[in-house]
Amino acid sequence: MPSENDAALRALLPREAAARLQSLRLSDGVATLVLDASGLGAAERAGLEIGARKALERESDIAEVRVALMAERDGPAKPAPRILAVGSGKGGVGKSTLSTNLAVALARRGIKVGLVDADIYGPSQARLLGTEGTKALAHDKKLVPVATRWGVPVLSMGHLIEPGQAMAWRGPMAAGALTQLLEAHWEEAEVLVVDLPPGTGDVQLTMLQKFKPAGAVIVTTPQDLALIDATRAIELFTKGGVPIVGLVENMAGYVCPHCGEESDPFGHGGGETSARGLGIDFLGRIPLDIAIRRQSDAGEPPAAGDGPQAEAFAALAARVADWLAAPSDRAAGAA
The missing domain is CATH 3.40.50.300 (P-loop containing nucleotide triphosphate hydrolases)
Structure with a gap:
């Protein structure tokens, strides 16, 4: 299994997830990703996470995948839901x-x-x-x-x-x-x-x-x-x-x-x-x-x-x- 700094770990991800990757850490079998979901709708955000999760879960050395989706705010803050x-x-x-x-x-x-x-x-x-x-x-x-x-x-x-x-x-x-x-x-x-x-x-x-x-x-x-x-x-x-x-x-x-x-x-x-x-x-x-x-x-x-x-x-x-x-x-x- 490649180290957490090895580009091979990024290569496991789907193309869009790799392009939006902000950080990827592997420790004790737990892979933690932070993905940039700026500009994506709810369904696209879900697809981005699921694709990244499934790609890494196929690896035998990865026991758990944790994904965080973040988005940059443009302009004034959105009203509270x-x-x-x-x-x-x-x-x-x-x-x-x-x-x-x-x-x-x-x-x-x-x-x-x-x-x-x-x-x-x-x-x-x-x-x-x-x-x-x-x-x-x-x-x-x-x-x-x-x-x-x-x-x-x-x-x-x-x-x-x-x-x-x-x-x-x-x-x-x-x-x-x-x-x-x-x-x-x-x-x-x-x-x-x-x-x-x-x-x-x-x-x-x-x-x-x-x-x-x-x-x-x-x-x-x-x-x-x-x-x-x-x-x-x-x-x-x-x-x-x-x-x-x-x-x-x-x-x-x-x-x-x-x-x-x-x-x-x-x-x-x-x-x-x-x-x-x-x-x-x-x-x-x-x-x-x-x-x-x-x-x-x-x-x-x-x-x-x-x-x-x-x-x-x-x-x-x-x-x-x-x-x-x-x-x-x-x-x-x-x-």
Whole structure:
């Protein structure tokens, strides 16, 4: 294997990655690259990283590849991305899967989206976006988001700790972790989708105090208990002056893959009825579908493909994109 100063190490890289290489270090089987991604869009940045990573991973002497993408700023600093919080009053309603696919569906509409996994104690976005085992790097004391194949850079505690490691942290430590994730190098993002933990605890309060979202999407299932808890989440955001984009009814309806019969194991229409009663928009329904579960577990977001699952997430993203594009006075008036 060539030394870290040998040109042969650079020769392993694809042509574009080699041309944009700022530094390449090999130590104890770990190759660390810094690539100049100036002028590239989200998909091109992802392709640049993936190409460099795959080229070096083929070498038997390289056990791990770490890639940092940096971009020079031209002209005035870009405005901070708008934060779109995705919350729920309770766990088990599919909030993280919905956050992933909403981000991917927004990216497919041409919006530059980043995804923050703010579920500090139970991070799942590394799995959902197929980036497990990738460690986040830092530049200028700030984390660098991890690129994905879907054009949605992501940061999660899953990129900072060992798989399966328990996060036995008190509230202030979790709040500090959230701050690190949100103050990372998100300069290229226009919108940050933030997958919040369930409930109304320390992470939510820290966000309201330090990183006030532009809006909040609330996720529920049709069953009464989930709707009651969703109402609590709505109240928290409303009291914090955060506009409610609307409510999504997840796991709504199930079609048997064998007989084709449709059933509603969690009930039907509760989300839409509740949204109407609360005076907020109903953003749509996402079906209870085993294909969503299988693809999510495999790190292949359904929103990136075709079929009814992708269409459901695309319809949701269209509603959210319309809200984001609305005049600021309209969005502010929703609080």
